[in-house]
Amino acid sequence: MANSSQGNTRDLLLSVACVENWRENRELRGKKKKKLFLGLGPVINESQKQQLESVSYSSRYALGLFYEAGTGIGVPWAARYVADNPCVRFISIDNKKRNIESPEIGPSVVVHTTVAFGSEHLDSDPEEVQQIILSHLHRIVPSLPKPSSIKCQRWRYSQVTRAVPNCPGQMILHTQPLLICGGDGFTRSNFDGCIESAMSLAEAVKPHLQQFQTQAAKIPQDLL
Numbered sequence: 001m002a003n004s005s006q007g008n009t010r011d012l013l014l015s016v017a018c019v020e021n022w023r024e025n026r027e028l029r030g031k032k033k034k035k036l037f038l039g040l041g042p043v044i045n046e047s048q049k050q051q052l053e054s055v056s057y058s059s060r061y062a063l064g065l066f067y068e069a070g071t072g073i074g075v076p077w078a079a080r081y082v083a084d085n086p087c088v089r090f091i092s093i094d095n096k097k098r099n100i101e102s103p104e105i106g107p108s109v110v111v112h113t114t115v116a117f118g119s120e121h122l123d124s125d126p127e128e129v130q131q132i133i134l135s136h137l138h139r140i141v142p143s144l145p146k147p148s149s150i151k152c153q154r155w156r157y158s159q160v161t162r163a164v165p166n167c168p169g170q171m172i173l174h175t176q177p178l179l180i181c182g183g184d185g186f187t188r189s190n191f192d193g194c195i196e197s198a199m200s201l202a203e204a205v206k207p208h209l210q211q212f213q214t215q216a217a218k219i220p221q222d223l224l
């Protein structure tokens with residue numbers, strides 16, 4: 001039961017880890033490949049390259065504290081915004097915030113740092129950063145019990161501070177085959193920005209799908 005509980009609660013920060021890994025890989029590709037190629041021709045032109053390179057993100061740390069099933073977190077709130085601390089900006093009792101409280105699953109606490117703290121400690125030893133965050137956290141919530149495990153995650157690309165100029169929602173890099181990129185870097189880092197980019201991507205793909213359907217309709221049936 002304990003192993004199952006611990007495994008389930010660790011999944012609650014999986015999305016943060018996935019985002020960090022994906023964005024670090026993207027940064028690595030950007031550094032190693034100044035030009036992208038598909039077949040014999042370049043995929044991305046100089047103007048697009050400059051627009052993509054102009055995008056910037058804020059940096060933070062995310063800290064996850066995981067507890068055994070049955071542990072009580074004695075606070076009256078599910079999430080709290082902290083305005084007066086130089087390190088901690090946001091705290092949530094994650095299972096309570098997600099409305100998935102269960103006696104079979106241990107609670108977890110998620111902490112986000114301030115942008116200033118994240119930038120200052122971006123390349124610091126994560127173990128040292130973890131201890132600093134914990135010290136601030138315990139001043140804010142002194143009743144917090146000792147967790148069974150802790151995960152400190154560097155969030156190098158947290159929120160967009162400067163999007164692609166004019167916030168187009170997407171960018172078509174190649175048409176044959178179709179290659180389109182989108183996301184918060186083309187709008188802004190909130191729910192509306194994600195929806196706006198998704199709708200822009202759908203509109204950009206639509207004519208290409210219609211063209212494909214038209215071409216497919218001309219194929220003789222005996223060749224299908």
